[in-house]
């Protein structure tokens with residue numbers, strides 16, 4: 408069985424439709440989608456060890472099948488600079504999550520590489536009852552949430568269609584560089600769109616996929632948060 412099938416089977420066995428962020432990122436890695444380096448810690452000592460291995464600054468987040476929106480429950484702490492702060496963050500995250508849901512099951516706290524701030528984009532997929540697997544692209548933050556500046560295409564997409572998705576959004580000029588900002592690596596986004604297309608075509612049981620945000624740099628890109636929902 409492929410690693411992706413194994414992850415899906417494990418989730419189904421535990422009657423989970425929402426994959427953990429760490430599971431979703433592992434699926435992404437199998438398809439060559441770049442994600443922030445991560446390891447799940449089960450205690451403070453492990454968290455410190457992993458942070459030192461990844462290199463500071465790090466981000467720490469709750470890993471729980473009962474927490475879908477991690478930030479909203481105080482389950483995300485960014486910009487952790489030293490071992491002492493790792494220990495503090497570990498405690499704070501567990502406390503915050505328990506405050507919101509005393510029964511939340513805890514799979515651990517993930518320690519991950521902190522992706523430097525940059526232009527944020529979103530790649531999504533949704534299984535439409537009529538059209539089947541459909542891909543979505545947009546720029547992050549207000550562009551998606553307020554301006555609804557997004558574009559859709561039915562999967563599978565060609566490289567040409569992936570390029571069109573990027574140039575179609577109104578915010579496209581922001582990716583070309585502005586106010587002295589260097590242009591974003593749109594080739595890296597094309598690769599992510601094509602990989603996502605292949606992933607959702609290979610696995611029709613994926614109901615929803617959300618790479619939000621992806622930081623895009625002058626060279627390369629990095630997925631900071633990933634969500635996958637199964638049927």
Ligand code: ADP
Nearest residue numbers: 443466475476477478479483520521522631632
């Ligand atoms: P949520 O489940 O609330 O969507 P996220 O994983 O998206 O949680 O984290 C919330 C925010 O924290 C992200 O939108 C991003 O701005 C920031 N963030 C999370 N992980 C990282 C990371 N590895 N590097 C940099 N910023 C991050």
Ligand code: MG
Nearest residue numbers: 619620632633
């Ligand atoms: Mg998120």
